[in-house]
Amino acid sequence: MAQLKITRVAQSKYDSVNWDDLKFGYYFSDHMFVSDYADGKWNEGEIMPYGPMQVEPTLCTLHYGQTVFEGLKAFRAKNGGANIFRPIMNARRLVRSSEMVCIPPYNPEKMVQDICELVKVENKWIPSQYGQSLYIRPLIYGTGNFLGVHPSKTYRNIVMCSPVGAYYKEGINPVKIKVEDVYSRAVKGGLGAAKTAANYAASLYAGTQAQANGYAQVLWLDAISREVIDEVGAMNIMFLMKDELITPSLEHGTILAGVTRDSVLHIAKDWGVKVSERNISIDEIHDAYKSGRLKEVFGTGTAAVISPVGMLTYKGEDLIINDGKIGEFSQKLYDTITGIQYGEIEDKYGWNVHVEF
Numbered sequence: 001m002a003q004l005k006i007t008r009v010a011q012s013k014y015d016s017v018n019w020d021d022l023k024f025g026y027y028f029s030d031h032m033f034v035s036d037y038a039d040g041k042w043n044e045g046e047i048m049p050y051g052p053m054q055v056e057p058t059l060c061t062l063h064y065g066q067t068v069f070e071g072l073k074a075f076r077a078k079n080g081g082a083n084i085f086r087p088i089m090n091a092r093r094l095v096r097s098s099e100m101v102c103i104p105p106y107n108p109e110k111m112v113q114d115i116c117e118l119v120k121v122e123n124k125w126i127p128s129q130y131g132q133s134l135y136i137r138p139l140i141y142g143t144g145n146f147l148g149v150h151p152s153k154t155y156r157n158i159v160m161c162s163p164v165g166a167y168y169k170e171g172i173n174p175v176k177i178k179v180e181d182v183y184s185r186a187v188k189g190g191l192g193a194a195k196t197a198a199n200y201a202a203s204l205y206a207g208t209q210a211q212a213n214g215y216a217q218v219l220w221l222d223a224i225s226r227e228v229i230d231e232v233g234a235m236n237i238m239f240l241m242k243d244e245l246i247t248p249s250l251e252h253g254t255i256l257a258g259v260t261r262d263s264v265l266h267i268a269k270d271w272g273v274k275v276s277e278r279n280i281s282i283d284e285i286h287d288a289y290k291s292g293r294l295k296e297v298f299g300t301g302t303a304a305v306i307s308p309v310g311m312l313t314y315k316g317e318d319l320i321i322n323d324g325k326i327g328e329f330s331q332k333l334y335d336t337i338t339g340i341q342y343g344e345i346e347d348k349y350g351w352n353v354h355v356e357f
C-alpha cells in the first residue's frame, strides 16, 4: 500500500478545546482525509488540514441531495493505542447507501485503511476520559456543478473527526418518546435503509414538534399502515418482552442496519436470550405493556450505544416502562459493549481494529 500524502496544520486547535465538556459533534480535529472521484475512479486520497471548502451555488448535492455518510468511533484503549469499533461494517454499509443514490462505491478495505491512517495522525485527539471517544464521520457527495436531476460525474469522500463526550454525563437517563402517527420518515421502496441526507431532512419536522412537547425523539411507524414499528429517531429500537428480545427486521428496507443493533443481537444470543427480528406492531407493545410482559425498551446507535426509553406516548396514552428507570438488561448490554470498545473486557468477537501510535 502506498503511503498517503500527509500535510500537517501549522497551528493545532487542540488547546482551544474544553476537554471536560466536549458535547457531540461540536469540536473538529486538525486533519481530514480527502479522496476525489473523476474519470470513473477514486484517487488514492490524502490527509490535509480540516477547513472550509469553496463550492459553487450550483453544487448538485445542495440541490438534489446526492450524498451519504457514516458514523463510527475510536476509543483510547486501556493498554495503549486505540480501538476502532467494527469499521468494516460501516465501510460496507456506506457502499450499500451509495448504491441507493447512484454514488460509485468506495472500496471498504481501503476506507478502513484510510480511517486507521487518519486516527494515527489525530491520535492526540482521542479523548482520555471514560465515556469519551473520537467520533469519525465519512461523507461522500456529488461535486458536479449543474442544474437538472441526474447523478454527478464527480464525487468527494471526506473523513472528518470529532472528539465527543460521554453521552450520559450523570449516568444513563431514560428518555420520553412520542409514537409518531402523522409523519413518516421512510417508506417501503424508498431510501430508509440508506444513511443519506434525505432521511434526516424528512425527520426534522416531526422531531422538532416532539421536542417542543417535551419528548426526546419520535418512534417511527411504517408509513402505510402506521401499525408496524420502524425506528426511534436515528436509532434502532429493541423491546425486551419477558425473556425475548425483539427488534424490527430489515426486510422492508425502511430502517438502517445498525452496527450497534447487530452487536446487541450477537451478545444477547451469546447470553442465551431468545432473539427475534420480526414485525412488531404498536398494538402488540400496548398489549404487552398492559399484561406486564413489556420489561425494557431501548434504542441502539453509535452515539449513545444504548438509549433506554422510560416512557412511550401513543395517541395520548403514556406507557411508563420499567418505572422510568434503566433496566438491568440495558445496563448490562451498555457495560459489555463499552467494555469491549475500551479494551477492558475480552473482544471475543474480534470487533475492534486496533491501531498503535
Ligand SMILES: *Cc1c(COP(=O)(O)O)cnc(C)c1O
Pocket (backbone or CB within 6 Å): 071, 195, 231, 233, 234, 235, 236, 255, 256, 257, 258, 259, 260, 261, 300, 301, 302, 303
Ligand atoms: C446511524 C443510524 C442508526 C444506528 O446505526 P449504528 O450503526 O448502530 O450507529 C439507526 N438508524 C438510523 C436512521 C441511523 O441513521
